Amino acid sequence: xxxxxxxxxxxxxxxxxxxxxxxxxxxxxxxxxxxxxxxxxxxxxxxxxxxxxxxxxxxxxxxxxxxxxxxxxxxxxxxxxxxxxxxxxxxxxxxxxxxxxxxxxxxxxxxxxxxxxxxxxxxxxxxxxxxxxxxxxxxxxxxxxxxxxxxxxxxxxxxx
Amino acid sequence: xxxxxxxxxxxxxxxxxxxxxxxxxxxxxxxxxxxxxxxxxxxxxxxxxxxxxxxxxxxxxxxxxxxxxxxxxxxxxxxxxxxxxxxxxxxxxxxxxxxxxxxxxxxxxxxxxxxxxxxxxxxxxxxxxxxxxxxxxxxxxxxxxxxxxxxxxxxxxxxxxxxxxxxxxxxxxxxxxxxxxxxxxxxxxxxxxxxxxxxxxxxxxxxxxxxxxxxxxxxxxxxxxxxxxxxxxxxxxxxxxxxxxxxxxxxxxxxxxxxxxxxxxxxxxxxxxxxxxxxx
Numbered sequence: 001x002x003x004x005x006x007x008x009x010x011x012x013x014x015x016x017x018x019x020x021x022x023x024x025x026x027x028x029x030x031x032x033x034x035x036x037x038x039x040x041x042x043x044x045x046x047x048x049x050x051x052x053x054x055x056x057x058x059x060x061x062x063x064x065x066x067x068x069x070x071x072x073x074x075x076x077x078x079x080x081x082x083x084x085x086x087x088x089x090x091x092x093x094x095x096x097x098x099x100x101x102x103x104x105x106x107x108x109x110x111x112x113x114x115x116x117x118x119x120x121x122x123x124x125x126x127x128x129x130x131x132x133x134x135x136x137x138x139x140x141x142x143x144x145x146x147x148x149x150x151x152x153x154x155x156x157x158x159x160x
Numbered sequence: 161x162x163x164x165x166x167x168x169x170x171x172x173x174x175x176x177x178x179x180x181x182x183x184x185x186x187x188x189x190x191x192x193x194x195x196x197x198x199x200x201x202x203x204x205x206x207x208x209x210x211x212x213x214x215x216x217x218x219x220x221x222x223x224x225x226x227x228x229x230x231x232x233x234x235x236x237x238x239x240x241x242x243x244x245x246x247x248x249x250x251x252x253x254x255x256x257x258x259x260x261x262x263x264x265x266x267x268x269x270x271x272x273x274x275x276x277x278x279x280x281x282x283x284x285x286x287x288x289x290x291x292x293x294x295x296x297x298x299x300x301x302x303x304x305x306x307x308x309x310x311x312x313x314x315x316x317x318x319x320x321x322x323x324x325x326x327x328x329x330x331x332x333x334x335x336x337x338x339x340x341x342x343x344x345x346x347x348x349x350x351x352x353x354x355x356x357x358x359x360x361x362x363x364x365x366x367x368x369x370x371x372x373x374x375x376x377x378x379x380x381x382x383x384x385x386x387x388x389x390x391x392x393x394x395x396x397x398x399x400x401x402x403x404x405x406x407x408x409x410x411x412x413x414x415x416x417x418x419x420x421x422x423x424x425x426x427x428x429x430x431x432x433x434x435x436x437x438x439x440x
Contacts, residue, residue, distance in 0.1 A: 002164070018202050019164040020209060022192070025200050042193045043261055044346050055237065056260035061192040063185065063203075065166050065211035066264075109259070130345030131258020 006067045008033075009077025019065035023057070024048045026064060027074060035075035035104050039133070046132030049105035049112075050074045056112040058131070075104035078111060083160060087111065087149045096145035098136035106132050110146050114160035119150050163208040170217045170294075170321075173210060178296045178319045182210040186233055187264035189257070190273045218323065221245065228327040229292075236262035246327070248354065251337045252283045258346050268322050274308045274377075277349050279339060281308070282372035285380045286354040287327050294323040301326065311376050332356040332366065334439070338431050342418070349373045350419035351428050355435040364389055364396050364439070374413040374428050381410060393440040400436050404429055 005014045008031060015030050027033045027050070039047035041060050048059040051073040059074075078084045087107050090096070097103045106129065113120055113128035120128065125146045134142060153160065163180060167173040176182065183205060185191050195203035212218065218232040221242045228244055236253045239245050240262070256262065256270075256279050270280045271291060284304050291307040293300050293316060304325070307315050316322065335356045341347030352372035358365045367389050371379040384406045388396060413424035 002166070019166060019211060020203050020205060022203070029200060038199055041196060041199060043189055043257070046258065046260065049260055052263075055263045057264055058189075058260045061188050061261075061264065063188050063192060063211065065164065065185075066188060066213045068166065068214060112259070127254075127345075128259055131260050 004064050004068055006069060007071040009073060017064050019063060021064045022060055023050070023062040023064060023067055023072070024059040027059060033074055033076040035079070037101055037104055039101065046105040046109060047102055049108040049132065051108060051112055054115055056109050075108060078108065083111065083158060086152050086158060090145040090149035090152060094141050094145040094148060096137060096141040102132060102134045106134065106142055110149065111160070114150065114153065118160050119154060122147060162205050165208065165210040167210065167215065170215055173212055173215060173321060174294065174296050176210055177321060180208045181318045182208040184272065184321060185209055185211050186213045186266040186269045187235065189261050189265040190269060226329055229324050230267055231324045232268040232322055233266060236265050236267065239267060246287065248287070248335045248337055249283050252279050255339050256280065268325060271304065271325060272314060272322055274312050274314050276311055276376055277373045279349055279352055279372060281378050282352045282354045282370045283337070284325065284327070285378040286356060286368055286370040287330060290326040291322060292324045292326060293320040295319040295321070299323065305380060308377050333359045336435050340427055348418060351424050353428065353431045357439055359393065359440070362392050364391050364393065369407065369432060371411060371428050374411045374424055379410045381407065396439060397437065400433060403436060404433055407432060
C-alpha cells in the first residue's frame with residue numbers, strides 16, 4: 001500500500017492503495033464516483049475514458065502509481081460544467097446515446113478532442129473517437145453530435 | 161508479496177534495478193492487460209514492479225549528432241507531436257491502438273514487450289534503430305535486430321533499463337507503410353510492411369523491406385537487400401519474382417485468432433510485390 005496524492009475533479013485527494021491498483025477501481029470503489037464505466041477492462045472499448053492532465057487515458061489500464069501528482073477529470077466532475085452541457089445536449093438532440101453505457105467515455109473523449117481542436121473535421125472526430133466503442137447507435141449519430149457540439153461551442157463563444 | 165517501487169529519479173531507478181528483478185512499467189498498456197484479473201482485484205504481478213512513467217529525465221525526443229533519440233517515457237502522442245520525427249514512424253504510430261492508449265503507451269515499451277506484432281518495431285528495423293541500455297554499470301548500445309531475439313525475448317540484463325532508441329537520419333526517395341488488421345483502430349496487426357528505396361540516376365542505391373507479424377521477430381534481411389542494390393530500375397523490376405522468392409523463405413507466419421498463415425503469407429507477398437513494382 002502507498003499513500004497516493006492526486007487531484008480528482010479539481011479536489012486534491014490522498015488515497016491509501018496499492019500502486020498497481022487500477023485508477024478505474026479507485027474511482028468507483030474508493031471514491032464512489034460511478035460515472036466512469038468498465039467495459040472490456042483491457043483498453044479496447046473506451047468506456048473508462050478519463051482525462052489525466054488534459055489528455056484522455058483508459059482508466060482500466062492506468063496504475064495508481066502513474067497518477068501521482070496528476071489532475072484527473074472524470075465525467076462526475078465534468079458534468080458540472082457548461083462545456084459538458086453543450087456536448088450532452090448535442091448527444092440528446094441527435095439520439096447519440098441509447099443504452100448510455102459508452103456515453104461517459106464518448107463525452108470525455110469528445111472533451112479531450114475539443115481541448116486541442118475546438119472545430120474538428122468529421123475525419124478528426126472519427127479519429128478522436130476511434131477508441132470508443134458503441135454497440136447501439138452505429139456511430140453516425142455520435143459523430144454528428146460531436147460536430148454539432150463544436151458548432152454550438154463556437155457560436156456561444158465557449159472556451160474549451 | 162511483491163515490491164512496488166516508484167523511483168523519483170533515473171539514478172534511484174537504476175539502484176532499485178541493481179537489487180531487484182522487476183517488471184518495468186511505463187504506460188502500463190501491455191502489462192496491465194497481461195496481468196489483469198477481474199474488476200476490483202489487483203493485477204496479479206508475480207515479481208517486483210518498478211514504475212517509471214513519471215521519470216521526466218527519460219521524457220525526451222531530441223536530435224543527438226544527427227540521430228533522432230527518443231527516451232523511455234516519451235509517449236506515442238509525444239512522438240506524433242514532434243517536428244523531428246520521420247513521417248514513417250508517425251504513419252505507423254497513428255494506426256496503433258487509440259488516442260487514449262497513445263497518450264499512455266511508450267515507444268520504448270513496444271520495444272521491451274517485443275511482440276511479433278509490435279507495429280513500431282517494423283519501422284525501427286527498417287530505419288536501423290539502435291537500442292540504448294543503461295545500468296549502474298554504464299550504458300551500451302546495440303541494433304534493435306540483435307536486441308530482440310525471439311517472441312518477447314530481449315537482451316536486457318536484469319539491472320538494465322532501456323534508456324532510449326536512436327534512429328539515424330535517412331533520405332529515401334520513397335517510403336511505404338502498410339498495416340493489415342480487422343479494423344482501422346484498436347487492432348493488433350495481421351500483417352505489417354515497411355519498405356523504402358533510394359534512386360540515383362536510375363540506379364537503386366538503397367532498398368529495404370521489413371515485415372511484421374509474419375515470423376517470431378520482424379523480418380529484415382540486409383543480405384538480400386545487398387543482392388539487389390546497384391541494379392538499374394529496369395533490371396531491378398525484372399527480378400521481382402527472384403526478390404519475392406528470396407523473401408518468401410523468411411515469411412513464416414502462424415495461424416492464430418487474428419488470421420491464418422496462408423492469408424498472412426499471401427498478403428505479405430502481395431504488398432511486397434506492389435511496392436517493388438512501383439519503384440521508379
